Structures are given as C-alpha cells and as structure tokens.
Amino acid sequence: MAAKSFASSADLGVKEQTLEVLADGVYALTAEGDPNLGAIEGEDFLVCFEALATPVAARRWLAKLREHTDKPVRYLVLSHYHAVRVLGASAFDAEVIVSSEQTKGLIAERGQQDWESEYGRMPRLFEEPESIPGLTWPTMTFRDKLTIDLGGDRGDLVLEHVGRGHTEGDIVAWLPQHKIMFAGDLVESQAALYTGDAFHFDWAAGTLDRVKAFGAEQLVGGRGKIARGRDEVDAAVEQTRSFLTTMHDTVGTAHRAGGTLKDAFDATHAALAPTFGHWPIFEHCLPFDVSRLWDEFSGVERPVIWTAERDRQVWDQLQS
Numbered sequence: 001m002a003a004k005s006f007a008s009s010a011d012l013g014v015k016e017q018t019l020e021v022l023a024d025g026v027y028a029l030t031a032e033g034d035p036n037l038g039a040i041e042g043e044d045f046l047v048c049f050e051a052l053a054t055p056v057a058a059r060r061w062l063a064k065l066r067e068h069t070d071k072p073v074r075y076l077v078l079s080h081y082h083a084v085r086v087l088g089a090s091a092f093d094a095e096v097i098v099s100s101e102q103t104k105g106l107i108a109e110r111g112q113q114d115w116e117s118e119y120g121r122m123p124r125l126f127e128e129p130e131s132i133p134g135l136t137w138p139t140m141t142f143r144d145k146l147t148i149d150l151g152g153d154r155g156d157l158v159l160e161h162v163g164r165g166h167t168e169g170d171i172v173a174w175l176p177q178h179k180i181m182f183a184g185d186l187v188e189s190q191a192a193l194y195t196g197d198a199f200h201f202d203w204a205a206g207t208l209d210r211v212k213a214f215g216a217e218q219l220v221g222g223r224g225k226i227a228r229g230r231d232e233v234d235a236a237v238e239q240t241r242s243f244l245t246t247m248h249d250t251v252g253t254a255h256r257a258g259g260t261l262k263d264a265f266d267a268t269h270a271a272l273a274p275t276f277g278h279w280p281i282f283e284h285c286l287p288f289d290v291s292r293l294w295d296e297f298s299g300v301e302r303p304v305i306w307t308a309e310r311d312r313q314v315w316d317q318l319q320s
Contacts, residue, residue, distance in 0.1 A: 004319050006312065007121035007284045019064045020226060023178040025154065027068065028220045029061050033191050033280025034125065035084055036220055038182045039065055040175065043151025045074035049173050049182045051089040051136065053118070056128040058088030075148060077159060078138060079184025079222075080167045081106040082197075083118040084125050089136040098146065099138035100161045102169030110305045111135045117306045121284065162186070163207035164199035166222075168302070170207075174214055181214055181233075185222030189236040192279045193243045196288030197303040200296055204244035212237045223280060246271050247293055255297040265290045265318045287318040 015032040022028055025041030038049035046069065052058045076094035078086050081103045089097060112135065119126050126132075140146075148157040155177035162172055166185040173182040185194065186207065195203075212234065219227040219236055227236040250271045254264035268290050276282050291314050292303055304310070 004283060006315055008281060009121070009123060011122075011284075012124050017060070017064070019068075021068070022180055022218050022220075022226070023175075025069070026175065026178060026180055027065060028182075028226055029064065030220075030224070030226060033223050036223060036226075037061055038173070038220055039069075040150065040157055040173075041069055041071060041154070042074065042148075043154060044071060045151075046071045047075040047077060047148060047150075047157055047173075048073050048092055048094070049077045050079060050085050050184070051076060051087070051092065053084040053087050053122075053125040053132075054127050054129055055088050055091035055131045055133075057125065058091035062091060077171070077173055078103060078136070079172070079182070079186075080170045081111060081114065082167070082185075083111075083115045084122060085184075086136040087115065087126075087132045090133050096140050097136065097138045098140045098142075098159065100169040100171050101141040101143050102161065103167070103171075104138050104141050104169075106167060106169055107135060107137065113305050113307045116308045117311050120308045120311060162210040163202055165203035165207040166193075166195070167197045168199060172211065172214075174216075179215065179217040180220075181211070181216040181218070182220045183211060183222070186211055187219060187221040187236050187240050189219070189221045189224040189227045189232070189239070190279055191221070191224035192276050192282035192285055193240060194281065194285040194289065195244070195247070196285070196292045196306060198289075198292055200244055200248060200293050204241050204248065208237055208241050243272065243276060247289065251290055251293045252297060255294060261291065261294050262318060264294055283319070287314050290318065 015034045017031045020028050027039045029037045040047045073092045073094045076092045076097045078099040144161055146159045158174040159171050170184055170186050216233050219233045227233045250268040251264040
C-alpha cells in the first residue's frame with residue numbers, strides 16, 4: 001500500500017468560501033473544512049474573530065466582509081495561538097489584538113516552532129507566506145473574561161476562557177443578545193479534531209460542559225458547517241465530545257495494557273474512522289492527536305512542542 005502523503009501537504013484543491021449573515025451585523029465565513037472566521041459589527045467599529053494564516057488570505061475574507069460593512073476593525077480576537085489562525089493579523093489594521101493571557105504565553109513559548117510546523121503540514125493555507133511580517137502578538141490580554149460594549153442597542157460581546165481544551169488558552173466569543181457563539185477549535189461541526197496541543201480530559205468534561213451551558217442557538221466552530229438551532233449546536237458539542245472520549249477509551253486501553261503508541265494509533269483509527277474518517281483533516285490530525293493523548297496517559301502535563309522535525313518523526317512512525 002502506498003504511503004500516505006504527509007499531513008495535508010497533498011491537499012491542494014481550492015475550497016469554496018461562503019460568507020453567511022447570522023444576524024444583523026453578525027457574519028461568518030466557512031470554507032469546506034478550512035478554518036472558519038467571524039465578524040461582529042459594533043455601533044461604529046468591527047470586531048473580527050480569527051485571522052487566517054497569511055495577510056494575503058485574510059484580505060480575501062476582508063474583501064467579502066467589505067461588501068456588507070465599511071466600519072474599521074477596532075478589535076481582532078484570536079481564539080488561540082495556532083499559526084493558521086493568527087499570522088494573517090496584519091491585514092486587519094486592528095486597533096487592538098485580543099487574546100487570553102495564556103495564549104500570549106504560548107506564542108512566546110512556542111509560536112515560532114508552531115509556525116514552521118503548520119507551514120509544513122498545511123502549505124496550501126499559507127498563501128504568499130512572504131507576506132507574513134512575523135509572529136502575531138496580542139496587545140490586550142485577559143485571564144478569564146472580557147466584555148466589549150458594542151454600542152447603541154447592539155449589546156455586549158463577551159470573550160471568555162472556559163477551560164483548557166484544544167489548547168490551554170482557548171477563548172469563545174458570545175453574543176448573548178443573539179445567542180450566537182464563535183467557539184474556535186473547542187467545537188467542530190462535521191470536521192475532525194486536532195488535539196495535538198490539547199488537554200483531552202479537561203476538554204471532554206468541564207470545558208465542553210461550560211460551552212454547552214451557554215445555550216447557543218447558532219454556533220460557529222473552528223471548522224465545518226455552522227450549527228443552527230439548539231439541536232444542531234448540542235449535536236456539534238456532543239460530536240466533539242464523542243471524538244475525545246473514543247480516543248480516551250482506545251488510547252487508554254493500549255497504554256494500560258503495555259502496548260505501543262502504534263498500537264494505540266491503530267486502535268483509535270479503527271474506532272473513529274467509521275464516523276469521522278470522511279471528514280476534513282481526519283488522517284492529517286490523528287497521529288498528532290494520539291501522540292499527545294499518549295503523553296497525557298504517561299503523565300506529561302503540558303504538550304510537547306511540535307517542530308517540523310518532530311512532526312515528520314511521529315507521522316513516519318504512525319501513518320507510514
């Protein structure tokens with residue numbers, strides 16, 4: 001059997017981008033399993049959520065957004081630190097770049113290595129990489145919660161760190177007036193999970209419980225379709241939880257039995273593939289997912305930093 005192409009390096013097809021209006025002045029961009037983005041109008045400004053991998057890629061999203069509003073971007077919100085979410089930030093000319101304190105710490109600790117790793121894994125997303133001016137640094141941070149007054153009768157936008165999950169610094173953006181949530185990669189709707197920097201046990205329990213407790217009626221996850229209505233929102237949360245708990249069961253069983261990382265990967269692939277295998281980035285993510293969870297079962301509290309070299313070693317060990 002032919003070896004699988006590394007990560008998403010063979011995924012070179014153009015994805016169709018769709019801008020959707022979720023409510024008056026609330027927008028989302030989806031792209032067939034590529035990273036999702038959002039924007040919220042304030043009285044005389046915009047809040048944008050996520051930034052894509054390069055300024056060139058981000059400008060394409062901004063051009064679509066400018067068909068609906070010409071308000072300047074006051075806040076650019078970063079849900080977490082991964083390169084494909086943050087390195088396009090300079091295109092927004094935002095007055096303020098917001099993240100959790102935890103995310104700022106991760107950028108300092110591992111931002112450069114993550115950039116190099118994700119560029120190797122997902123080259124298509126890095127359109128004109130020479131346009132990236134450097135690491136993206138937040139200019140405003142918070143630890144637990146930050147509320148932005150949108151002005152007029154538009155209500156508030158609440159940014160909240162709801163617990164460790166996809167990374168240790170993830171935040172959600174919540175519009176209580178519309179019951180709309182931008183969840184970043186804490187929730188995926190009909191897309192596989194990347195958990196290589198995750199805290200699997202926190203994520204599957206308290207963190208997802210807190211996300212669900214908001215009672216969102218529309219939810220934009222990190223990738224995949226927009227969940228509309230409580231049933232679809234709850235289904236997206238529970239799909240995410242199911243992916244995580246299946247991994248817990250299969251990796252944990254292999255680890256307790258004295259098996260190998262490859263044993264854990266094979267068992268997890270067999271368990272997840274019937275439900276999740278046809279969804280975006282499943283094959284790409286799973287080796288890194290299983291490797292991180294194996295480390296957690298081995299007592300490694302914080303994720304080991306991914307480098308381009310380590311990526312290839314894990315891939316060759318598990319996906320060859």
